[in-house]
Amino acid sequence: MTTKQRHLIPDAIHTNGATPNPWWANAVVYQIYPRSFQDSNNDGFGDLKGIASRLGYLADLGIDAIWLSPVYRSPQDDNGYDISDYRDIDPMFGTLDDMDALLAEAHSYGIKIVMDLVVNHTSDEHAWFQSSRNPDSDHADWYWWRPARTGCVPGTPGAEPNQWGGSFGGSAWQYDDRRGEYYLHTFSKKQPDLNWENPEVRKAVYEMMNWWLDRGVDGFRMDVITLISKQIDANGRLPGEEHGLIADEPAGEEGYSSPWPFSMDGPRLDEFLQEMRHEVFEGRQGYLTVGEGQGISPKRNEHITNPANGELDMLFLFDHVGVDQNGAKWNMENLQLPKLKRAMIEQQQAVATSGWASLYFNNHDQPRALSRWGDTSTPELRVKSAKALALLLHMHKGTPYIYQGEEIGMTNAGFTKLKQYRDLESINAYHQRVDSAHVQSSESMMRSLAAVSRDNSRTPMQWDSTTYAGFMSADAESTPWLQVNANKNEINAAAQTHDPASVFDFYRRLIELRHTDDVVAAGDFRAVDVSDPHVFAFLRSVGERRLLVVGNVSSSVAPIGDETHDLLKGFTAASQVLIANEDIESIAQHVQANELAPWSAFVCEI
Numbered sequence: 001m002t003t004k005q006r007h008l009i010p011d012a013i014h015t016n017g018a019t020p021n022p023w024w025a026n027a028v029v030y031q032i033y034p035r036s037f038q039d040s041n042n043d044g045f046g047d048l049k050g051i052a053s054r055l056g057y058l059a060d061l062g063i064d065a066i067w068l069s070p071v072y073r074s075p076q077d078d079n080g081y082d083i084s085d086y087r088d089i090d091p092m093f094g095t096l097d098d099m100d101a102l103l104a105e106a107h108s109y110g111i112k113i114v115m116d117l118v119v120n121h122t123s124d125e126h127a128w129f130q131s132s133r134n135p136d137s138d139h140a141d142w143y144w145w146r147p148a149r150t151g152c153v154p155g156t157p158g159a160e161p162n163q164w165g166g167s168f169g170g171s172a173w174q175y176d177d178r179r180g181e182y183y184l185h186t187f188s189k190k191q192p193d194l195n196w197e198n199p200e201v202r203k204a205v206y207e208m209m210n211w212w213l214d215r216g217v218d219g220f221r222m223d224v225i226t227l228i229s230k231q232i233d234a235n236g237r238l239p240g241e242e243h244g245l246i247a248d249e250p251a252g253e254e255g256y257s258s259p260w261p262f263s264m265d266g267p268r269l270d271e272f273l274q275e276m277r278h279e280v281f282e283g284r285q286g287y288l289t290v291g292e293g294q295g296i297s298p299k300r301n302e303h304i305t306n307p308a309n310g311e312l313d314m315l316f317l318f319d320h321v322g323v324d325q326n327g328a329k330w331n332m333e334n335l336q337l338p339k340l341k342r343a344m345i346e347q348q349q350a351v352a353t354s355g356w357a358s359l360y361f362n363n364h365d366q367p368r369a370l371s372r373w374g375d376t377s378t379p380e381l382r383v384k385s386a387k388a389l390a391l392l393l394h395m396h397k398g399t400p401y402i403y404q405g406e407e408i409g410m411t412n413a414g415f416t417k418l419k420q421y422r423d424l425e426s427i428n429a430y431h432q433r434v435d436s437a438h439v440q441s442s443e444s445m446m447r448s449l450a451a452v453s454r455d456n457s458r459t460p461m462q463w464d465s466t467t468y469a470g471f472m473s474a475d476a477e478s479t480p481w482l483q484v485n486a487n488k489n490e491i492n493a494a495a496q497t498h499d500p501a502s503v504f505d506f507y508r509r510l511i512e513l514r515h516t517d518d519v520v521a522a523g524d525f526r527a528v529d530v531s532d533p534h535v536f537a538f539l540r541s542v543g544e545r546r547l548l549v550v551g552n553v554s555s556s557v558a559p560i561g562d563e564t565h566d567l568l569k570g571f572t573a574a575s576q577v578l579i580a581n582e583d584i585e586s587i588a589q590h591v592q593a594n595e596l597a598p599w600s601a602f603v604c605e606i
Contacts, residue, residue: 009522016355016356024313025521029288030061030065033458035481037050039460039472042478044479044480047098071094073085073090073091079424081118082122086208087208115221119222124189129192142201149242159182161182165257170256170428172184202275219290222290222292228269229268231246249261260295270309273291288313293315303355307354317358323336337534337553340536351397356398358401359394360393364458367453384599387503387581388551391579391603394513397540400514410459425454455482458482465494510579520540522542535559546606547606548567568604572588
């Protein structure tokens with residue numbers, strides 16, 4: 001990684017507890033979902049050559065690293081998160097030569113590439129799993145195989161080893177005729193879980209990771225990595241198994257119990273992550289490791305990301321993106337801002353002295369935050385709320401992650417029919433909840449999908465206003481794998497990259513602030529007016545220098561809280577505002593009236 005776009009934070013300023021400060025302490029990462037980013041050959045799917053063709057755009061935005069969602073060979077049951085060969089590229093995306101060329105081109109811009117890594121499970125088409133179906137093979141116990149329950153007919157309902165449900169609907173167990181046993185799949189039945197209790201599994205994973213790092217990859221984003229350690233009893237049995245010593249949880253409304261209490265942040269997670277650090281990363285420089293942290297509390301995040309413990313650099317936590325969900329993901333409620341603030345504050349406080357925070361509202365598994373928490377009712381409010389949400393996120397301490405299209409204010413897909421969806425989770429959830437368990441009506445579930453389906457974030461990147469939004473040629477014989485958002489004419493990169501009032505330019509300025517201002521990158525964090533239902537405010541500081549971040553997260557004029565009001569005494573705006581999403585004079589007039597305009601957001605030095 002070069003320092004073309006960033007200065008290095010002086011070691012006198014504390015970041016995550018490491019010395020020297022890591023390169024990523026004031027970096028910004030951009031996530032690419034390859035099948036939806038840029039199609040170079042007009043087959044309807046994005047690819048590696050397409051990504052390479054857009055590196056100039058990303059360099060102009062100012063990002064430092066790309067998180068590349070999976071491009072390994074895969075049957076694409078779960079859009080590449082079901083890997084059948086870790087050491088090859090799926091023909092949908094190109095070849096290993098294309099990957100090498102992308103790495104070289106990105107590095108020439110000073111941009112690192114962090115590959116998505118899925119090692120909690122593989123595809124059922126992976127050679128390891130196919131070999132494992134033979135109980136006499138060397139891979140026999142590389143996965144979680146179990147016999148049917150005593151007295152039950154194998155493969156029939158009720159014969160499963162326990163009553164765990166899979167995340168994509170139905171049982172978490174699938175019967176295999178060839179082996180005559182069930183295998184565990186926390187997600188799709190085509191994604192069997194690897195048995196990390198087996199040291200040979202771990203050895204093979206580490207060898208593969210070293211192979212990619214030696215090839216030039218700059219690190220890994222580790223999918224569902226906090227699920228690799230399952231809770232087992234002294235005899236190796238999972239909860240709820242026959243003759244096991246650990247009781248299962250009761251079944252829920254869909255007829256299955258949850259594996260999460262026994263597989264999230266399991267008993268050997270720290271051990272496995274420390275072993276991985278030793279076997280893969282020790283002696284290497286300049287890499288980044290970030291894990292998807294299901295079940296990880298902010299306090300545990302501090303432990304895992306504390307460099308003294310030798311585990312991961314960062315984790316993606318989930319508490320803040322669940323604040324508007326009532327139990328199941330599909331039961332959405334209106335955002336109560338204090339809930340979001342408390343979740344973000346707890347994450348910040350936990351890493352105040354060691355460890356690090358990942359900052360995100362959007363990714364390939366989340367709906368578009370602008371549609372979720374912003375206001376898309378008018379073009380003006382859409383732009384203003386997109387900037388406000390961006391400012392509030394990027395002004396926290398940690399490493400911001402931008403998901404493709406977020407930087408131009410892309411919104412949810414707007415789908416109204418089930419046949420428009422491609423996401424396995426969404427389709428299975430509809431049938432499970434509506435057709436099988438009858439816990440939600442079709443109309444209600446369609447509203448849920450429109451709000452939170454993963455396909456909301458997966459529509460093709462909107463580069464311009466042509467037929468397919470520039471994702472592929474307008475005269476292509478194929479069509480995009482997922483329908484282009486209907487608002488491509490109003491929201492696209494071509495209309496924004498040279499517009500100083502655009503969402504794109506606002507993101508560029510936020511990135512530049514993180515690169516150049518040590519208070520933004522590494523300053524201490526203190527919450528202000530936590531219970532305020534409309535205004536999100538907090539302080540960042542290094543020594544005597546203090547920045548106040550203020551944002552009205554509503555479409556109404558909002559009063560300024562008492563503590564924020566006191567901090568704004570003497571506010572004159574002209575020389576104090578570092579960045580704002582509206583005219584500075586308008587901000588000053590409202591502040592003098594002790595209020596904020598709808599979606600007004602700014603950072604000022606006090």
